[in-house]
Amino acid sequence: MIKSVEKAFRVLDSMSLADGPLRLSDIARMNDMTRSNAFHLLQTLQELDYVRQVEDSTLYELTLKTFEVGARAVSRNSLISVAHPELVRLSDKVPENVMLNTRDGLMNLVADRIESRSVVRTLAHLGARTPLQLVSGGKVQLAYGPESLLAKVCANLVAVTELSVTDPAVLRAQLAQIRAQGYAVAIGEVNEAAKGVSCPLRNRHGDVVAAVSISGPMDRLGNDLIAHYVALLRETIAQIEAAWADGWRGQSSVARPSSA
Incomplete structure (x- = not known):
């Protein structure tokens, strides 16, 4: 198993279960990561358009790209x-x-x-x-x-x-x-x-x-x-x-x- 890929999907999973946008420290804690590791994963997920930073804040949330991928599979x-x-x-x-x-x-x-x-x-x-x-x-x-x-x-x-x-x-x-x-x-x-x-x-x-x-x-x-x-x-x-x-x-x- 490729650990970096596993960690990325764990981050997406944890964010999907949250009631709203999350702080970097919350994401790191929920996934048993250092803040630095969580930050770098979030940057990559942002570049791939799976995660975005809430405007005028330090909070992170999922985009609808995960929904788009699932919707294509369902179709x-x-x-x-x-x-x-x-x-x-x-x-x-x-x-x-x-x-x-x-x-x-x-x-x-x-x-x-x-x-x-x-x-x-x-x-x-x-x-x-x-x-x-x-x-x-x-x-x-x-x-x-x-x-x-x-x-x-x-x-x-x-x-x-x-x-x-x-x-x-x-x-x-x-x-x-x-x-x-x-x-x-x-x-x-x-x-x-x-x-x-x-x-x-x-x-x-x-x-x-x-x-x-x-x-x-x-x-x-x-x-x-x-x-x-x-x-x-x-x-x-x-x-x-x-x-x-x-x-x-x-x-x-x-x-x-x-x-x-």
Whole structure:
């Protein structure tokens, strides 16, 4: 691994998580760098137009070039392009977040999202990455994934809330139930006030390559709604699968899983 490249991407990552512009000292501290190293990296990123200095200040912020790069990748993503209008139609029927989930290594990635129109909502931003076992979309992909993937996940179980699954035996039992019933439910494992339900999306070969989810506050997504939401998800997924004529080409048409 080229350390300077790694450090540059770490800086971009940390700046993307900030609520606003950052001081040089903050960027250095967040990335465990000296001020001098952070300054030189920021100068390079400025020259490449990924970072800019806020006018009349010593603060730094990201430009929209990172968005431009991501937008170009999304525009070439056949699954996202096909799924998006169906997600919009689903969001018209439910008052919660609607998401398309793919896998990136051991993480669930929100590849597309239609935000809830409700005043009270749960956070699930576009591009969010969460351990597979902690969210319903990730559980679906894990349930239908290879044993080698599950073994790696079981070796890296982490708790985010008191409800997070940290016992491999419990996780394996959950995944067996998901395969039996054909959908996953996650309750408070990342956000104690949130609940999600997901169903698998398959390519033309029958492989599960993504999941479509509905998520929202615990008090609105009661057990009495699960069957109704599962039916809506399955209808939506059937439309996506039918329209996705090109199928799955070596997993290059969605976020490519890493070797993890």
